[in-house]
Amino acid sequence: MFDASPLTQARPLSPRDGDVAHLPALNGPVATFSAGSEIYAQGDRAGTLYQVAFGVVRVYRLLADGRRQICAFHMVGDVFGFEAGIARHVFADAVTTTGLRTIRPSSDADLSRELYRLAMQSLGHAHDHLLTVGRNDAAGRVAAFLLEMADRQGTHGEQTGRAQINLPMSRTDIADYLGLTIETVSRVLTRLKEARILRLTSSRELQVLRWDALEDLTA
Amino acid sequence: MFDASPLTQARPLSPRDGDVAHLPALNGPVATFSAGSEIYAQGDRAGTLYQVAFGVVRVYRLLADGRRQICAFHMVGDVFGFEAGIARHVFADAVTTTGLRTIRPSSDADLSRELYRLAMQSLGHAHDHLLTVGRNDAAGRVAAFLLEMADRQGTHGEQTGRAQINLPMSRTDIADYLGLTIETVSRVLTRLKEARILRLTSSRELQVLRWDALEDLTA
DNA sequence: CGACTACTTGAAAAGAGTCAATTCACGTGG
DNA sequence: CCACGTGAATTGACTCTTTTCAAGTAGTCG
Numbered sequence: 437m438f439d440a441s442p443l444t445q446a447r448p449l450s451p452r453d454g455d456v457a458h459l460p461a462l463n464g465p466v467a468t469f470s471a472g473s474e475i476y477a478q479g480d481r482a483g484t485l486y487q488v489a490f491g492v493v494r495v496y497r498l499l500a501d502g503r504r505q506i507c508a509f510h511m512v513g514d515v516f517g518f519e520a521g522i523a524r525h526v527f528a529d530a531v532t533t534t535g536l537r538t539i540r541p542s543s544d545a546d547l548s549r550e551l552y553r554l555a556m557q558s559l560g561h562a563h564d565h566l567l568t569v570g571r572n573d574a575a576g577r578v579a580a581f582l583l584e585m586a587d588r589q590g591t592h593g594e595q596t597g598r599a600q601i602n603l604p605m606s607r608t609d610i611a612d613y614l615g616l617t618i619e620t621v622s623r624v625l626t627r628l629k630e631a632r633i634l635r636l637t638s639s640r641e642l643q644v645l646r647w648d649a650l651e652d653l654t655a
Numbered sequence: 656m657f658d659a660s661p662l663t664q665a666r667p668l669s670p671r672d673g674d675v676a677h678l679p680a681l682n683g684p685v686a687t688f689s690a691g692s693e694i695y696a697q698g699d700r701a702g703t704l705y706q707v708a709f710g711v712v713r714v715y716r717l718l719a720d721g722r723r724q725i726c727a728f729h730m731v732g733d734v735f736g737f738e739a740g741i742a743r744h745v746f747a748d749a750v751t752t753t754g755l756r757t758i759r760p761s762s763d764a765d766l767s768r769e770l771y772r773l774a775m776q777s778l779g780h781a782h783d784h785l786l787t788v789g790r791n792d793a794a795g796r797v798a799a800f801l802l803e804m805a806d807r808q809g810t811h812g813e814q815t816g817r818a819q820i821n822l823p824m825s826r827t828d829i830a831d832y833l834g835l836t837i838e839t840v841s842r843v844l845t846r847l848k849e850a851r852i853l854r855l856t857s858s859r860e861l862q863v864l865r866w867d868a869l870e871d872l873t874a
Numbered sequence: 875c876g877a878c879t880a881c882t883t884g885a886a887a888a889g890a891g892t893c894a895a896t897t898c899a900c901g902t903g904g
Numbered sequence: 905c906c907a908c909g910t911g912a913a914t915t916g917a918c919t920c921t922t923t924t925c926a927a928g929t930a931g932t933c934g
Contacts, residue, residue, distance in 0.1 A: 497786045501874060505786040520775035526782060538657035552771055559774065562781035567716045567724040570788045570834030574890065607913060608767075615789030621889060622914055639672060639899080639913060655720060659911060793922070826881065841882055858881060858931085 464537045466490075469530035476528050482519035484538050485551065488512050491534025492604045495526050496612065507612040508561060509605065515539065518555040531605045569615045572654060577614040578624040581633075586644065589603035599644040600637070607639075629634050682755045687710075688749035689864040695747050699712045699831075701738035704770065707731050710753025713833065714745050726834040727780060728824065731805050735759065737774040750824050758768050788834045791873060796833040797843040798872035805863065819856070826858075 466489045469475060475486065475493065486493075493510040507526060510516045519525060541551060568580040586601050603610070607618040614621065625642075628634040633650060635643040644650060687707045688694060694705065694712065705712075712729040726745060729735045736758075738744060760770060787799040805820050822829070826837040833840065844861075845851040852869060854862040863869060 477689060494767050497782060499790060499874065500784070503790045505789045507782050507785055518775055518778060520772055520779045525779050545762075548767070552767075552774070553739060555771070555774060555778065556737055559778045559781060560739045560744050562778060562785065563716060566726055566781060566785050567718070568787065569785065571718060571722045572725045589673075617891060618913075619892085619915085623890095626914070655718065837881075838883085838924085841921060842922095844881075 440589055454516075460537060464539075466535040466537055469534045469536065471530055471532050473532075474527070474529045475536070476517070476524050478524050480524045480526050482517070482522060482524045483541075484576075485515055486518040486528075486536045486538055487515045489535035489537055492531040493528055493534055493536075494605065494609060494613075495528045496533050497526050497584075504612045505615065506609060508558070508565070509613065515554045516558070517550070518558055520640060531609065568654070574614075574616055574620050575624050575627070576654045577616060578628070579650045581610060582642075582644070583647075583650055583654065599647070601642050601644060603640045603642070682812060683758075685718050685754040685756055687849055688753045688755065690749055690753075693746070693748045694737070694755070695743050697743055697746050699737070699743045701741060701743050702760070704734055704736040704760060704836070705747075705757055706734045708754035711750040711825065712747055712753055712755075713750050713832075714747045716745050723831045724834065725805050725828060727777070728828075728832065732839045733771045734797060737775070737777055750828065787873070791838050793833075793835055794843050794846070795845070795873050796835060797829075797840060798869045800833055801861075801863070801870060802866075802873065808865075818866070820863065822859045822861070832840070 455528060469491070476484075478498070479571045488510050490512060493514075493516065494506050495508050495510065495516060496504050496506040498504050507532065508516070516528065539551070541548065557621075568577055572580060582601060585603065586599075589601060591599055605613075607621050611618045611621045622645075625634065625636065629636050631649070633644070635645055637643060664683045677776050688710070694850075695703075697717070707729050709731060712733075712735065713725050714727050714729065714735055715723050717723050727735070728750065735747065758770070760767065787796055791799060801820060804822065805818075809822060810818055810820060824832075829835075830837045830863040844853065846857065848855050850868070852863070852865045854864055856862060
């Protein structure tokens with residue numbers, strides 16, 4: 437046991453828990469995907485892994501009627517594309533113009549260990565996200581999302597001046613990530629603005645005025 | 656592409672996609688856990704994996720105020736305990752009296768491949784479950800849960816006579832798995848009974864009368 | 875038989891979704 | 905340079921689902 441209390445709430449796994457700088461793919465060629473273009477689809481043959489060189493990727497599942505659940509957004513450094521079987525169970529496409537390096541899992545032992553660790557991080561993120569979606573109300577989910585984005589942009593906790601968060605994705609993407617509607621996401625952001633917890637610089641950019649208030653919402 | 660349409664809805668990964676009969680742990684000693692007893696806690700040192708010999712295990716995360724999100728139920732044959740880092744991020748305990756074999760990840764290449772595959776199956780399940788919780792209403796979630804349980808008990812689709820499903824876990828467990836309250840779970844089951852989609856044999860046992868109706872609810 | 879826990883049911887309240895109407899930002903063409 | 909058109913985001917009014925709170929019932933174990 438590292439933790440005194442079994443009730444301790446763990447913060448979501450920070451994406452930078454995983455330093456992937458030493459992955460061999462870093463030297464490989466970068467393929468560019470324009471915003472909205474498909475990287476792979478459900479049903480495609482699995483196997484290839486990708487590392488984000490720049491841009492943002494969304495990984496999601498679809499229901500027959502078009503409802504979508506985004507499982508994760510992947511940003512610079514992230515590795516994604518892990519699958520259990522021979523076929524993809526999810527879709528992946530570029531949110532913004534995105535550069536990807538491909539990784540072909542080799543038999544190299546160290547690399548495998550590293551990839552295994554990264555895959556387990558994906559699992560950890562999925563569990564965190566499940567908690568967010570399953571056990572928070574709309575405000576809590578949006579707050580959790582903003583904290584995650586801040587974490588990934590390294591701006592979390594910056595009390596001094598620029599606590600700017602950039603949202604590369606649309607409200608629809610955010611809603612589909614959080615299991616909400618775009619209207620609800622929009623309303624929550626407006627309420628957070630009115631409560632002086634956020635300042636909405638533009639629709640895709642905002643400042644956090646009170647981190648503690650955001651964290652309280654995810655309680 | 657194996658699939659014609661990118662909009663095809665994939666059924667949740669069946670747990671028996673993964674035949675784990677050849678895992679070496681199958682010959683190891685079985686440790687018994689009584690109902691409700693802890694297998695590991697958040698913060699514990701990670702590393703050990705477990706395979707269920709008999710019984711049921713729940714893996715979950717807790718919030719500070721006691722809210723709980725069950726990530727998965729593990730049944731006979733399932734392997735669980737995968738973690739990204741040195742410490743556990745989730746709790747695991749026995750739902751019923753449960754027997755577990757421990758697996759210590761070795762350097763054995765084939766075993767590692769197999770474990771990697773099982774870990775990725777956990778990831779796949781997490782994604783499926785996220786879709787269920789994020790994009791279905793109460794009835795849809797309960798239906799998805801029942802279909803999952805039926806799948807795991809091999810009773811899915813048995814039109815003939817015994818389409819019996821056993822629920823080893825309490826309503827509270829089901830609610831915490833689906834992100835609902837126990838009252839809502841109970842009400843949905845009652846409605847499904849009144850709609851002659853289910854027959855409630857007892858509070859922990861039921862028969863499915865119309866599989867198609869259940870599947871429609873998860874649409 | 876009585877006490878405890880799990881489950882069910884009901885009524886009221888809160889939260890999120892739906893539908894519809896603007897507003898806003900941005901790129902195009904006159 | 906400005907008017908226009910397009911798609912994204914916001915806002916409002918209303919509906920409906922789910923939660924909450926409060927009883928009540930059923931099963932189980934001593």
